[in-house]
Structures are given as C-alpha cells and as structure tokens.
Amino acid sequence: DAGVIQSPRHEVTEMGQEVTLRCKPISGHNSLFWYRQTMMRGLELLIYFNNNVPIDDSGMPEDRFSAKMPNASFSTLKIQPSEPRDSAVYFCASSFVQVGGELFFGEGSRLTVL
Amino acid sequence: GEDVEQSLFLSVREGDSSVINCTYTDSSSTYLYWYKQEPGAGLQLLTYIFSNMDMKQDQRLTVLLNKKDKHLSLRIADTQTGDSAIYFCAESIYGGSQGNLIFGKGTKLSVKP
Numbered sequence: 001d002a003g004v005i006q007s008p009r010h011e012v013t014e015m016g017q018e019v020t021l022r023c024k025p026i027s028g029h030n031s032l033f034w035y036r037q038t039m040m041r042g043l044e045l046l047i048y049f050n051n052n053v054p055i056d057d058s059g060m061p062e063d064r065f066s067a068k069m070p071n072a073s074f075s076t077l078k079i080q081p082s083e084p085r086d087s088a089v090y091f092c093a094s095s096f097v098q099v100g101g102e103l104f105f106g107e108g109s110r111l112t113v114l
Numbered sequence: 115g116e117d118v119e120q121s122l123f124l125s126v127r128e129g130d131s132s133v134i135n136c137t138y139t140d141s142s143s144t145y146l147y148w149y150k151q152e153p154g155a156g157l158q159l160l161t162y163i164f165s166n167m168d169m170k171q172d173q174r175l176t177v178l179l180n181k182k183d184k185h186l187s188l189r190i191a192d193t194q195t196g197d198s199a200i201y202f203c204a205e206s207i208y209g210g211s212q213g214n215l216i217f218g219k220g221t222k223l224s225v226k227p
Contacts, residue, residue: 043217043220045215093155103158103159105158107155108155108156
C-alpha cells in the first residue's frame with residue numbers, strides 16, 4: 001500500500017490567496033483526520049471524518065477553513081483567504097477505527113503564507 | 115478538557131537509556147500511544163499500551179503505565195543516533211473506539227555520539 005498521500009508537499013503563497021491541500025487516505029480506512037503542526041501549538045486536530053461524514057470540526061480555527069470528503073478516497077482542506085498565521089505543516093491521517101485507533105500519517109504539506 | 119503533557123527536550127549519549135515521560139488527564143482512555151516523528155516526515159506509531167496493562171516491552175522499547183497517577187513513560191534502551199526524533203505521547207478519548215487521539219506537544223530526543 002502506498003500509505004496516505006498528501007499534496008502539495010510544499011506551498012508558498014501570498015496572504016489573501018486561496019490554498020487547497022489534498023489527501024488520499026489508505027484504501028479501506030474509514031476515518032480521516034486533518035492535523036496542523038506548529039512549533040508554538042504542537043499538533044492540533046482540525047477536523048475528522050468517519051465514513052466520509054464530518055464528525056468533529058471544533059478544531060477548525062475559523063470560517064476561513066473548510067474541509068470536504070466527497071468520497072472514501074479523497075479529502076481537501078481549503079483556506080480562503082489565507083493569512084501568515086496559517087503557516088504550518090498540515091497532516092492528513094487515516095485509520096480503520098475498529099483496530100485500536102492507530103493513525104497512519106501522510107508526510108504533510110508545509111504551507112508558508114507570506 | 116483532555117490534555118497531554120510532555121517535556122519538550124531530552125538529550126542523551128549514544129548507548130545510554132532514554133526515558134521520555136508523559137502525563138494525561140482522561141482516566142477513561144483505553145489506549146495510550148507513542149508516536150515517532152523523524153525530520154520532514156509524518157508521525158509513525160511506535161508502540162501502544164492497553165490501559166489494563168502496567169508494562170509492555172518490545173525489543174529496545176519499554177512502556178510503563180501508572181494509571182493511578184496518569185503517567186506514561188517510554189524507555190529506549192541502548193539509544194542510537196537513529197533514535198533522534200520527536201516522540202509524541204497520545205491518549206485515545208472516547209474509549210479508543212473512534213481513533214480520535216489527543217497528542218502531547220512532543221519530546222525532541224537528541225542522541226549525541
């Protein structure tokens with residue numbers, strides 16, 4: 001299996017631009033998670049989906065952030081408009097929740113907003 | 115709310131043992147995890163312990179759980195330079211059935227030759 005695939009790996013954009021991060025979970029997994037990692041705040045859960053349905057989006061910072069999961073093999077995290085404080089590494093992770101909750105992480109998307 | 119606390123840094127010499135400590139708050143956590151993050155990569159599961167266990171050993175890794183004090187530790191024996199990474203403690207809320215983990219901020223382990 002190829003693991004969780006994220007794109008892009010790196011993105012540099014200017015404040016105010018729209019950013020879309022993509023994730024392909026491991027085939028057969030039924031849960032998908034978006035995390036944000038910064039030096040100051042560590043690893044924060046933004047949102048997670050179970051069977052393509054958003055279960056908890058309480059970690060989404062504000063209305064500028066939105067996430068979708070149109071099918072079991074694809075999810076997007078969108079930031080519009082982006083701000084410099086959104087600069088972070090964004091991780092997607094997937095799991096099959098009935099087996100002890102192990103999360104499989106992608107390699108992350110490093111976002112820099114100038 | 116749920117919270118997981120870890121010290122941020124640990125430095126050891128190659129060949130010594132490393133002990134990384136963690137405290138958590140949710141007494142109903144079913145599973146507790148240690149994840150490892152190498153530079154430029156995502157987190158990978160290192161080991162986990164079920165809450166009804168006190169200890170788990172896996173080769174060079176020993177996990178100790180003190181449920182009364184809500185304290186978890188990871189001991190790495192004969193630490194190697196390849197063990198240099200950030201180690202995250204995590205607790206599974208909702209009894210572990212939904213895979214939703216609360217992570218600590220991570221302990222950066224530096225191994226000096």
